[in-house]
Amino acid sequence: MNTYDRIPSREEAESILAAALEKNPGKWGAHSRNAAVSAEAIGWAAGLDPDRCYVSGLLHDIGRFKGQVQLAHIYHGWKYMDECGYPLIGRICLTHSFAMQKLTAYGGAFDLTAEQIEEMRAELESIVYDDYDRLIQLCDNISGASGIMRMEDRIADIAARYHHYPEEKRNRTLALVDYFNKKTGSDIYLLSCGGNTVDHY
Numbered sequence: 278m279n280t281y282d283r284i285p286s287r288e289e290a291e292s293i294l295a296a297a298l299e300k301n302p303g304k305w306g307a308h309s310r311n312a313a314v315s316a317e318a319i320g321w322a323a324g325l326d327p328d329r330c331y332v333s334g335l336l337h338d339i340g341r342f343k344g345q346v347q348l349a350h351i352y353h354g355w356k357y358m359d360e361c362g363y364p365l366i367g368r369i370c371l372t373h374s375f376a377m378q379k380l381t382a383y384g385g386a387f388d389l390t391a392e393q394i395e396e397m398r399a400e401l402e403s404i405v406y407d408d409y410d411r412l413i414q415l416c417d418n419i420s421g422a423s424g425i426m427r428m429e430d431r432i433a434d435i436a437a438r439y440h441h442y443p444e445e446k447r448n449r450t451l452a453l454v455d456y457f458n459k460k461t462g463s464d465i466y467l468l469s470c471g472g473n474t475v476d477h478y
């Protein structure tokens with residue numbers, strides 16, 4: 278494994294998340310844990326590395342240590358994980374909100390400098406997505422704070438909060454369910470709920 282491929286252990290990832298939650302407590306912690314558990318289960322069934330899936334899900338929103346930030350949580354998560362020596366996780370922080378690979382598809386406030394926005398745009402558009410990027414995009418959109426939820430409901434919730442959810446982004450995000458159902462030969466909701474349907478969460 279070269280340095281680019283380093284990822285934190287589960288224990289280290291848990292302590293990184295715990296430290297971030299001390300700075301900015303909130304439901305995003307439970308959401309991140311649900312994303313980690315669902316990513317591990319779906320990723321394992323899709324033939325991906327379960328540890329990498331778990332820590333990617335756990336840390337995808339780590340930029341929220343900065344407080345009540347919107348686009349900035351993506352930027353700061355990317356930079357923070359890069360600084361920690363975990364660029365594969367930094368990349369996940371950057372790509373997780375962009376099933377549609379365009380910065381302008383982001384629904385929240387662009388609470389960054391023009392230079393930071395341009396830096397993000399260039400990096401995002403240079404990435405060729407792999408199944409880890411796609412998996413965390415999927416799990417971000419089925420993981421509520423209370424448990425796994427239907428993607429349609431989560432998208433409706435996000436759209437109501439941000440008053441912006443482009444149709445193309447919605448279609449690309451929903452397509453991830455079919456993509457991973459096919460990859461796993463299973464049902465991503467059953468996998469992520471350990472056999473229970475989402476109606477029981």
Ligand SMILES: [Fe+2]
Nearest residue numbers: 308337338417
């Ligand atoms: Fe998230």
